Amino acid sequence: MTPAGAGPAGPAGRPVGSLASRQAELVAALVAGAPPPPGFAPGPLAAARAALLRKRAGEVARHWPLLAAGLGPTWPTVFVEWAADRPTGGGLRDGWDLARALHARTALPALGAEELAVREAQFRYDGQRAPRRRRSPALGRVGAVLALQVAGRVRLLRPARP
Amino acid sequence: MNTPHGVGIGWRPEIAGFVAELPGLRFVEVIAESVPTAGPPPDDLIELRDRGVTVVPHGVRLSLGGAEPVDPTRVAHLAAVAQQLAAPLVSEHIAFVRAGGLEAGHLLPLPRTHEAVDAICANITRAQADLPVPIALEPIAALFDWPDDELDEAAFLNEILDRTGALLLLDVANVYANARNRGTDPLALLDRLPLERVAYLHVAGGAEGGGFYHDTHTDPIGREVLELLAELCARHRPPAALLERDGHYPPAAELRTELDAVAAACGFPEVT
Numbered sequence: 001m002t003p004a005g006a007g008p009a010g011p012a013g014r015p016v017g018s019l020a021s022r023q024a025e026l027v028a029a030l031v032a033g034a035p036p037p038p039g040f041a042p043g044p045l046a047a048a049r050a051a052l053l054r055k056r057a058g059e060v061a062r063h064w065p066l067l068a069a070g071l072g073p074t075w076p077t078v079f080v081e082w083a084a085d086r087p088t089g090g091g092l093r094d095g096w097d098l099a100r101a102l103h104a105r106t107a108l109p110a111l112g113a114e115e116l117a118v119r120e121a122q123f124r125y126d127g128q129r130a131p132r133r134r135r136s137p138a139l140g141r142v143g144a145v146l147a148l149q150v151a152g153r154v155r156l157l158r159p160a161r162p
Numbered sequence: 163m164n165t166p167h168g169v170g171i172g173w174r175p176e177i178a179g180f181v182a183e184l185p186g187l188r189f190v191e192v193i194a195e196s197v198p199t200a201g202p203p204p205d206d207l208i209e210l211r212d213r214g215v216t217v218v219p220h221g222v223r224l225s226l227g228g229a230e231p232v233d234p235t236r237v238a239h240l241a242a243v244a245q246q247l248a249a250p251l252v253s254e255h256i257a258f259v260r261a262g263g264l265e266a267g268h269l270l271p272l273p274r275t276h277e278a279v280d281a282i283c284a285n286i287t288r289a290q291a292d293l294p295v296p297i298a299l300e301p302i303a304a305l306f307d308w309p310d311d312e313l314d315e316a317a318f319l320n321e322i323l324d325r326t327g328a329l330l331l332l333d334v335a336n337v338y339a340n341a342r343n344r345g346t347d348p349l350a351l352l353d354r355l356p357l358e359r360v361a362y363l364h365v366a367g368g369a370e371g372g373g374f375y376h377d378t379h380t381d382p383i384g385r386e387v388l389e390l391l392a393e394l395c396a397r398h399r400p401p402a403a404l405l406e407r408d409g410h411y412p413p414a415a416e417l418r419t420e421l422d423a424v425a426a427a428c429g430f431p432e433v434t
Contacts, residue, residue: 020262023261024261027266041306044306044307044374051268
């Protein structure tokens with residue numbers, strides 16, 4: 001019993017394929033919304049998927065404490081909804097991408113906007129590769145929030161309105 | 163270089179102050195990937211090292227169980243951290259954490275097949291060649307199994323340990339979690355593991371949720387895990403046991419109580 005499109009099955013329904021391809025299929029199912037590989041019990045796999053998202057939420061909250069605090073009790077739900085089918089780029093980038101996405105739909109809380117503005121002033125981040133520290137003075141602007149970085153030190157010029 | 167002995171605790175920046183003030187502490191572990199090697203390690207770790215506290219770098223991102231060869235730069239980093247901290251050994255997991263260009267974000271179980279044993283043994287051997295000290299391998303807590311397991315857990319672990327000569331880092335909470343989630347007997351597994359090869363033990367808290375036991379490291383140690391720890395130590399006590407806590411840090415008094423409970427279960431002196 002092999003689901004359609006899941007590749008050939010060996011004798012006695014045993015999945016075949018190299019370890020590399022099977023590991024890749026499994027990770028894609030766990031973090032990128034790909035269909036579960038054949039033969040895995042769905043309940044345990046779903047539990048593992050949820051556990052990975054919880055771990056990831058914790059890691060992002062460590063990198064972006066104000067973003068998480070600003071979202072308060074909705075933080076886990078907001079993060080998990082956003083992250084469910086998105087593979088991780090690491091805690092720093094995940095939080096950055098989420099903060100930008102929330103800002104784009106005007107759902108970024110004030111604390112998160114300040115944290116994002118500070119980061120934008122500190123680092124250059126193109127959304128693709130690891131953020132790189134800015135060498136020259138820079139402004140970070142998130143809506144009305146403004147942060148200024150000079151020689152690595154950052155000051156909020158205009159905080160978020162409460 | 164002192165090998166781990168007695169009760170230890172996972173050093174984390176959030177509890178560095180608490181750890182520094184434990185009067186009897188002789189052993190900590192640090193997440194290897196969190197230690198920069200471009201500059202000096204964190205001052206707190208240097209102070210512990212200089213006080214004669216054994217610091218063991220614990221890797222979480224090598225992905226030794228990955229089908230592809232282990233990344234030499236990651237092994238080099240682990241080796242550099244070991245050297246900086248004068249570590250007598252390092253530890254990593256019997257797991258993989260990435261595949262097909264995607265990071266899983268945490269430790270995933272291998273299929274218990276001969277193909278997977280070959281792959282992880284090749285990677286362990288590669289790592290051992292570049293590490294200045296022995297490596298201890300930790301079996302993980304898995305929420306799921308692969309559909310095509312050929313070996314049971316004990317046979318799988320023994321094969322890997324025998325072929326690589328690696329030490330065992332046995333996590334009692336993982337043993338409990340796997341037995342609980344698979345409906346097997348944790349003592350039956352302990353009976354078949356080489357307890358004399360355990361470099362040290364891990365102990366951590368977890369929580370029930372959704373019909374599974376989750377090895378969270380953010381909850382207090384449960385009574386069942388402490389009982390299993392005591393049972394293991396009654397059979398063959400390893401030289402050291404380390405408490406892992408990775409968030410929701412409780413007040414200092416509660417952490418001290420947990421450390422004392424670990425000491426009591428093992429029959430080690432209290433470090434608090």
